[in-house]
Amino acid sequence: MSLKSTLSSFWNTVSRPATTISLGVISLGGFITGIIFWGGFNTAMEFTNTEEFCVSCHAMRDNVYVELQSTVHWENRTGVCATCPDCHVPHEWTNKVARKMQASKEVWAAVFGTINTREKFEARRAELAKHEWARLEANNSLECRNCHDYDSMDWNAMSAKARFYMEPAAALDTGCIECHKGIAHHLPDNVAVGSPAMAKLENKANSGSLSVGKDYFAIRDIPVFDSADGTEPVGNLTLGAAIEVLDENNNRVQFALKAWRKDKGFGRVIFDEFGHNIRVAILSKDTAQDASLVEVSAPQTDEATGLDWAPVTVTLWSDKQGFVDEIDELWNVAEESYTANCSTCHAQPDPDHFGTNSWPAQFNGMVGFTNMDEAQANLVLTYLQKHSADYSGSH
Amino acid sequence: MSDQSVSRSKGTARREWLSFLFITLILLPGITVLGVGVYGFTVWLLQMIYGPPTGSL
Numbered sequence: 001m002s003l004k005s006t007l008s009s010f011w012n013t014v015s016r017p018a019t020t021i022s023l024g025v026i027s028l029g030g031f032i033t034g035i036i037f038w039g040g041f042n043t044a045m046e047f048t049n050t051e052e053f054c055v056s057c058h059a060m061r062d063n064v065y066v067e068l069q070s071t072v073h074w075e076n077r078t079g080v081c082a083t084c085p086d087c088h089v090p091h092e093w094t095n096k097v098a099r100k101m102q103a104s105k106e107v108w109a110a111v112f113g114t115i116n117t118r119e120k121f122e123a124r125r126a127e128l129a130k131h132e133w134a135r136l137e138a139n140n141s142l143e144c145r146n147c148h149d150y151d152s153m154d155w156n157a158m159s160a161k162a163r164f165y166m167e168p169a170a171a172l173d174t175g176c177i178e179c180h181k182g183i184a185h186h187l188p189d190n191v192a193v194g195s196p197a198m199a200k201l202e203n204k205a206n207s208g209s210l211s212v213g214k215d216y217f218a219i220r221d222i223p224v225f226d227s228a229d230g231t232e233p234v235g236n237l238t239l240g241a242a243i244e245v246l247d248e249n250n251n252r253v254q255f256a257l258k259a260w261r262k263d264k265g266f267g268r269v270i271f272d273e274f275g276h277n278i279r280v281a282i283l284s285k286d287t288a289q290d291a292s293l294v295e296v297s298a299p300q301t302d303e304a305t306g307l308d309w310a311p312v313t314v315t316l317w318s319d320k321q322g323f324v325d326e327i328d329e330l331w332n333v334a335e336e337s338y339t340a341n342c343s344t345c346h347a348q349p350d351p352d353h354f355g356t357n358s359w360p361a362q363f364n365g366m367v368g369f370t371n372m373d374e375a376q377a378n379l380v381l382t383y384l385q386k387h388s389a390d391y392s393g394s395h
Numbered sequence: 396m397s398d399q400s401v402s403r404s405k406g407t408a409r410r411e412w413l414s415f416l417f418i419t420l421i422l423l424p425g426i427t428v429l430g431v432g433v434y435g436f437t438v439w440l441l442q443m444i445y446g447p448p449t450g451s452l
Binding site: 019026029102138 | 404407408410411412414415417418419420423424427428431432434435436438439442446447448449
C-alpha cells in the first residue's frame with residue numbers, strides 16, 4: 001500500500017464517526033492516555049531536573065560537581081543542600097522549557113566530546129561562568145533568592161564585617177551574584193581582568209611587602225579600617241589611590257591619603273585631584289566626618305562647576321595586600337585592555353582626546369558593546385581619566 | 396447481515412482501533428512534545444535577541 005492510500009484510508013477512518021468503538025470507550029481511552037501522557041511528561045521534566053541526571057555527563061561530574069562538594073551549598077550545619085537544577089534551571093515553566101531546549105547544546109557537547117577533558121573544561125571555564133553570571137545578573141539572582149531572602153536575614157546574627165556589606169546591599173536590593181561569584185564552583189583564573197599581566201601584578205601586590213615612609217598605589221578596591229586591629233571596614237580605597245605608608249602593625253599598615261573632596265554632603269567620596277572626578281576612596285559617614293581621621297583644609301572653588309573642593313588628608317589602616325610601588329604597570333595593563341577591546345569596532349580615540357570629567361559619559365556609552373567585566377571596565381576608565389586632556393595639556 | 400458486510404465491519408473495526416491507538420498513543424503526544432519543544436526553542440531564540448529573562452515576569 002502506498003503512503004498516499006494509507007493516509008487517505010486513515011483520513012477516511014478518522015473523519016467520520018466510529019462505527020465499531022463506542023463513544024464511551026473512545027472518551028475513556030482518550031482520558032486515560034491523556035493522564036498517562038501528562039504524568040509521563042512531568043516525570044520526564046523532573047527526571048531531567050535531578051542532580052543524578054546532570055552528573056550523568058562527564059563534563060559535569062568530573063568538574064563542577066566535585067568543586068561544589070567542598071562548599072557550603074553542598075554540606076552545612078542545617079542540612080539544606082542545593083542541587084544543580086536549584087541554581088541553574090529556572091523554576092518558572094516557560095523559562096524552564098526554554099532552558100531545557102538550550103540544553104540541546106550541552107547534549108551536543110556531550111555526544112561530540114567538546115568538553116571531555118579537564119583541560120578543555122578549564123579552557124572554557126571563563127566563558128561558561130560568564131554565561132551563568134549574565135543570566136543571574138539579568139534576573140537579579142532569582143535562583144539564589146528562591147532560598148535566600150534579604151527580608152529574612154537576621155542582622156544581629158551576622159558578623160560586623162558581613163553586615164557592613166550586606167545591609168547596604170539589601171537597601172539597594174542588589175543581586176547576590178554581583179558580589180558572590182565563585183562560591184559554589186571555582187572562579188575562572190584571571191577572570192578579573194583576563195590578562196596574564198594583571199595576574200602578575202596581582203601576585204606582586206598580594207606579596208604585601210610595604211615599607212614605612214614610601215609611596216604606594218592601590219591596584220584594586222582595598223577595605224580600610226580606623227585602627228590597626230579594627231575588624232569592621234570603614235570604607236574602601238579604590239583603584240589608583242596613591243598612599244604614603246606611615247606605620248605598620250602585624251599585617252596592617254597605617255597610611256596617609258592626600259586627596260580632595262567636594263565640600264558638599266557628608267564628604268564620603270574622596271577624589272584624586274582638585275576638580276577631577278576620579279574616585280580614590282569611599283568612606284563611611286562617621287569616618288568621613290571624623291576630624292581625627294580626615295583632616296580637611298580650606299576649600300577652593302572650581303570655576304567650571306561652582307563647587308567647592310577641599311584638600312583632605314585621610315589617615316587610616318588597611319591590610320598590606322593590594323598595593324604596588326609603580327603605577328605604570330597597572331596603566332600598561334589598562335592600555336592593553338583598552339586597545340584590544342575598543343579597536344575591535346573602531347579606531348579608539350587617544351586618552352587625551354577627552355577631559356577627565358567627560359570620559360565617564362563617553363566610556364559608559366560604549367562599554368556595553370565590549371565584553372569587559374566590571375573590574376576591567378573600571379580599570380580602563382580610570383586609566384583614561386588619568387591620561388585625559390587634563391593631564392597631557394593638549395586639546 | 397451478509398458475509399460481505401461482516402468482513403467489511405471487521406476491517407472497519409481493525410482500522411478504527413488502529414487509528415484510535417495511533418492517535419492517542421503516538422500522534423497527539425508527539426505533536427504535544429514537538430509543540431513544547433518548538434515553544435522552548437522560540438523562547439530561547441527571543442532570549443538571544445532580547446537578552447536573558449529578567450526577574451520580574
